Amino acid sequence: MTVLTTQDLVIDIPGRASGRPLTLRVAPGQRWGVLGPNGVGKTTLLHTLAGLRAPRAGRVHLDDTPLDALKRRTVAQRLAVVFQDRQDGFPATVLETAMIGRHPFLSPWRREGAEDLARTQQALAALSVDHLADRLVTTLSGGERQRVAIATALAQTPAVWLADEPTNHLDLHHQVAVMKLLRDQAERGAAVVMGLHDLNLAARWCDHLLLLFPDGQHCYGPAEAMLEPGALARLYGQPLTMARVDGAPVFVPADPALGDPHD
Numbered sequence: 001m002t003v004l005t006t007q008d009l010v011i012d013i014p015g016r017a018s019g020r021p022l023t024l025r026v027a028p029g030q031r032w033g034v035l036g037p038n039g040v041g042k043t044t045l046l047h048t049l050a051g052l053r054a055p056r057a058g059r060v061h062l063d064d065t066p067l068d069a070l071k072r073r074t075v076a077q078r079l080a081v082v083f084q085d086r087q088d089g090f091p092a093t094v095l096e097t098a099m100i101g102r103h104p105f106l107s108p109w110r111r112e113g114a115e116d117l118a119r120t121q122q123a124l125a126a127l128s129v130d131h132l133a134d135r136l137v138t139t140l141s142g143g144e145r146q147r148v149a150i151a152t153a154l155a156q157t158p159a160v161w162l163a164d165e166p167t168n169h170l171d172l173h174h175q176v177a178v179m180k181l182l183r184d185q186a187e188r189g190a191a192v193v194m195g196l197h198d199l200n201l202a203a204r205w206c207d208h209l210l211l212l213f214p215d216g217q218h219c220y221g222p223a224e225a226m227l228e229p230g231a232l233a234r235l236y237g238q239p240l241t242m243a244r245v246d247g248a249p250v251f252v253p254a255d256p257a258l259g260d261p262h263d
């Protein structure tokens with residue numbers, strides 16, 4: 001069973017040749033990491049999967065229906081996006097901001113009810129920002145704002161999470177807390193697709209990886225199979241050394257004084 005699929009998808013990167021079309025099947029319960037160097041198209045892919053950006057070619061299906069045939073409200077009832085960057089256009093409180101996650105479930109003539117409020121408060125508590133409920137989001141620190149964004153997505157109860165750098169601005173403790181939350185969401189049946197810069201977070205918390213290369217090529221599969229130091233060194237143009245800590249692979253930049261580990 002899949003919840004999100006792409007069929008011969010080519011994302012639209014201005015000025016770049018089209019590269020290899022992507023046909024991907026994301027199933028409930030999976031945690032996908034999208035990896036690649038700066039500017040390769042991770043954000044563009046996530047926005048295309050969310051239907052926020054038109055692909056150059058191919059299609060995205062949500063629950064077997066082409067995304068462009070679904071109403072935005074229907075999409076928003078199933079799929080949440082955590083954006084890499086956000087601008088707060090007007091000074092809403094944290095509670096009002098997180099409550100936006102409930103809007104796909106409200107009709108034009110129904111305001112948020114007790115259940116919407118309870119779900120939103122639970123989401124704020126899950127991200128340890130409930131004590132900030134009455135604060136204006138414009139007064140929050142970067143990490144607090146990021147946690148409110150994730151709480152807003154959590155309040156949306158999505159079947160699909162598209163999270164662009166979900167650990168942006170977060171200290172180590174909150175990085176782990178957010179990764180545990182996303183794992184918990186997957187264990188409850190959600191599909192999680194996250195753009196990540198941190199290879200070690202991807203190695204520790206993702207069960208599938210999609211590697212995007214600057215020439216428009218890609219490869220994907222179970223995380224263990226994709227975490228091959230040679231392939232990752234080619235991906236980033238950076239020689240890497242791999243060790244294992246607590247059973248999980250850990251990558252560090254190779255020391256040039258010790259020579260190329262792949263020679």
Ligand SMILES: Nc1ncnc2c1ncn2[C@@H]1O[C@H](COP(=O)(O)OP(=O)(O)OP(=O)(O)O)[C@@H](O)[C@H]1O
Binds near residue numbers: 038041
């Ligand atoms: N509106 C636009 N006009 C022109 N170029 C764009 C536009 N949007 C994105 N791009 C370019 O498309 C490429 C892919 O951008 P994208 O943000 O998807 O990359 P990314 O892999 O998420 O990068 P990063 O790791 O730096 O966050 C970049 O070279 C970017 O400059």
